[in-house]
Amino acid sequence: MSIDAKLALDAFKIDEESHIQIDQTRCKERCQTRYCLYVCPAQVYTLGQEGEILIRYEGCLECGACTIACDTTLAWNYPRGGFGVQYRFG
Amino acid sequence: MAEAEKVEVVIVGAGLAGLACAYHLAAAGLEVLVIERGDFPGSKNVTGGRLYLHPLRSFFPHLWEEAPLERHVTKERLTAMGKGSSVTVELSSERFKEKPYHSHTILRAKFDPWLAERAAQKGAIIVPKSRVDDLLWQEGRVIGIVASEAEIHADVVVAADGAFSFMVEKAGLGKRRKPQDYAVGAKEVIELTSGAIEERFGLSHGEGAAQLFFGSLTEGMFGGGFLYTNIDTISLGVVVGINALMEKEPGFELHRLLDSFKERPEVKPLIEGGHPVEYSAHIVPEGGLESMPQVYGHGILVVGDAAGLALNTGLIVRGMDFALASGALAAQTIMEAKKRNDFSPASLSRYEELLKESFVLKGLETFREVPRFLQNPRLFNLYPQALSESLERLMWIGEEPKEKISTTLWREARRAFRFSAVRDLLRVWRI
Amino acid sequence: MQIVVCLKQIPDLQQIRIKRDTREPVLEGLPFLLGDMDKNALEEAVRIVEQRGGKVTALALGSPKLRDTIKEALAMGADEALLLIDPAFADSDTMTTAKILAKAIEKREYDLILCGEGSTDNYSGQVPSRLAEILGLPQVTYVRQLEFTEGGLRATRDMEEALEIVEVSLPALVSVTSEISEPRLPSLIQILKAAKKPLQEWTSEDLALSAHEVGKEASSLEVISNLAPEQERKNITLEGEVDEVVEQLTDAFTREGVIAR
Structure with a gap:
């Protein structure tokens, strides 16, 4: 089951603004490890063609694992009230 | 200039710890506001999960009869997995079938709204769909919170905002989060x-x-x-x-x-x-006692996952009972502080005392060494593999004549368990 | 200016889950919201009263959950809430709903009744017109703009390809579209203050309605089934050169009515 199919099971209320920011220059210069690609259970982070990190904040499950793993540039907050994933089972 | 309002207690997060705290405070007649960023309490929360009820009965008598619990657990299984084989130990016990039941499975999007309703019946105001953005400070003490540009002043703020707690961070009570x-x-x-x-x-x-x-x-x-x-x-x-x-x-x-x-x-x-x-x-x-933040500050208390109150011993995983109990103990602390009208760290340190006297910190203290023990990779590759392979060899009947059981065991033990195993075993003994 | 705004409590459609085997929506445990266009109507009412003075009454009919759901209307600026809650009201169709609402409105003083053009869940769009009929009021539908004139209101109606401007004297019933306003997001302070606003509840008894006059018994509309559309995948694989495949794909899309040639 692909990650997209998994995420499609959930109800998301998508804010227009992303709650995740990355300084791409700093990220490219300072980070060799790219832990965000592997610690995120929703695969919010993928690698772009130019080595930049692409962010699909819409599918974020708001766990915070990325921020714990990244010590370079990730600026992560919870989505605004009423936005983001809304679990129906939990 | 932002609008401002004053309540006695603001609780950040309508999870188990926050709601437990709100329930007790509201029952005692305090003016309590719980702010939750999800659409409804529980909508952002996840459990494995199972709730152990026995430790909680004294904190919440009679609360559980109508709770939306799923199943009461009567069968416990532990499975060690090797590559192509596994060993499962199963415990069934009549004791698990006796009322009141020992533990229940739950789903948070069903359970938390129910608990929120109980707290609201006692008089707590629960506001969903609102994210708390910051703490309000005055002369080194927390005097309230900021949420969607509104300021809410309070005698005490309770940080119940979960394992990734921005409130603990903003209050300067936590250590740097280590992976x-x-x-x-x-x-x-x-x-x-x-x-x-x-x-x-x-x-x-x-x-x-x-x-x-x-x-x-x-x-x-x-x-x-x-x-x-x-x-x-x-x-x-x-x-x-x-x-x-x-x-x-x-x-x-x-x-x-x-x-x-x-x-x-x-x-x-x-x-x-x-x-x-x-x-x-x-x-x-998963850090246990060692990585807990300070659980009180000037005008602020930290409860539940935000305080790192979770325990994984490999056999038992618990956190929700700690969360509920810590919320109740924070409520007790606030009520006592309110009588003294003193919300200084000295006054609120009572909360840590109460936690230490309760099953929460006693449990974490007993298993203080566990988090470091569990970092041992042999537990996740060598031992489960060796265990299931050895049993498989023991059970296997091939073309060649079967050797003595003790011979198989001895060879398997020597193959898998070297000197390090003795050390690991000694460490288990200390837990 | 006394304005009554009718609001409907609806399940949060974004959170509805469809049962895979039966295609039934799972409504149990869903949070409730106020209808989108109902909130447009409320916003317009609050703005009118902010400018001209008066009072906004939020009127709603529904389950006991309304007590919680209506707080949003009070936080948005309604001065008071009037809730019609009675188990006997359950399963009322649009006709019966309009009848119950009218009974409640008749007991109040009002200059203007504002409604959303249709509800977010069923969108049958019948209650406003039925309500105007029962109350004997002039009605203006599909309103995207309202201005006050000396004798009443000037309303701009959205006729899709044209705008129609009409005038109406008060009292009147106006049903609005989403273009009329942007509902405000109440602040935490307003939410807290809302808890202290007056909230009145009436049952069928208060409205002098007997059990036969309300609910399922009085309703002529019966919902036979409520299922999600079937979503069968056709799983067609197109093979060949790019040009051929593109041709086949556009053909397939045309056949399915996805695109027109």
Whole structure:
């Protein structure tokens, strides 16, 4: 089951603004490890063609694992009230 | 200029700890405001999960009769997984079938709204869909919060905002979050009929099973799998240390780990024909006592996951009972502080005392060494593999004549358990 | 200016889950919201009263959950809430709903009744017109703009390809579209203050309605089934050179009515 199919099971209320920011220059210069690609259970982070990190904040499950793993540039907050994933089972 | 309002207590987060605190404070007649960023209490929360009720009965007498609990657990299983084999230990006990029941499986999007309603009946105001952005300070003490440009002043702020607590960070009470102190879990809720669940797990009506898995399913990483039976769903998931995920070469995504876990012959028949209905993820505090933040400050208390109150001993995973109890103890502290009209750290330190006297910090103290012990990779690759292989060799009848049991055992033991094993065993003894 | 705004409590459609085997929506445990266009109507009412003075009454009919759901209307600026809650009201169709609402409105003083053009869940769009009929009021539908004149209101109606401007004297019933306003997001302070605003509840008895006059018994509309559309995948694989495949794909899309040639 692909990650997209998994995420499609959930109800998301998508804010227009992303709650995740990355300084791409700093990220490219300072980070060799790219832990965000592997610690995120929703695969919010993928690698772009130019080595930049692409962010699909819409599918974020708001766990915070990325921020714990990244010590370079990730600026992560919870989505605004009423936005983001809304679990129906939990 | 932002608008301002004053209440006696602001609680950030309508999870178990926050709601437990609100319930007790409101019952005592205090003016309590609970702010929740989700659409409703529980909508952002995830459990494995199972709730142990016995430690909580004195804190919340008579609360549980009408609670939306799923199944009471009567069957405990532990599975050590090798590459192509596994060993499962199953405990069934009549004691688990006696009322009041020992533990129940729950789903948070059902349970938390119910608890919120109980707190609201007592008089707590619960406001969903609002994110708390900041703390308000005056002369070094917390005097309230800021949420969507409004300021709410309060005598005490209770940080109940979960394992990734911005409030603890903003209050300067926490240490830097270390990857080795947290695990990340991913769970699927899989829909099945309750009849199928009872048949597959050999349960009577209303009874439930809980199963923990460790070994090759996590590809040698710190962590494991879990399965809990709900009324008509199964909660199935994997939890892996963030540190372990970071160090894994080549990288391995958690959701792929969950998929291969679902394909394991030990799991697949249990969920066959079921439809996944939700995918969720959450971080879990794994650092134990050593990585806890300070739980009180000037005008602020920290409860539940935000305070790192979770315990994984490998055999037992608990956190929700700690959360509920810590919320109740924070409420007791606030009521006492209110009488003195003193919300200084000296006054609020009473909360830490209460935690220490309770099962919460006593539990964490007893298992103080466990988090470091569990960082031992041999637990997740060598031992489960060796255990299931050895038993397999013991059971195997091939063309050649069967050797003496003791010969097999001795050879297997020497193959798998070197000097390090003795050290590991001694460490288990200390736990 | 006394304005009554009719609001409907609806399940949060974004959170509805469809049962895979039966295609039934799972409504149990869903959080409730106020209808989108109902909130447009409320916003307009609050703005009118902010400018011209008066009072906004939020009127709603529904389950006991309304007590919680209506707080949003009070936080948005309604001065008071009037809730019609009675188990006997359950399963009322649009006709019966309009009848019950009218009974309640008749007991109040009002200059203007504002409604959303249709509800977010069923969108049958019948209650406003039925209500105007029962109350004997002039009605203006599809209103995207309202201005006050000396004798009453000037309303701009959205006729899709044209705008129609009409004038109406008060009292009147106006049903609005989403273009009329942007509902405000109440602040936490307003939410807290809302808890202290007056909230009145009436049952069928208060409205002098007997059990036969309300609910399922009085309703002529019966819902036979409520299922999600079937979503069968056709799983067609197109093979060949790019040009051929593109041709086949556009053909397939045309056949399915996805695109027109």
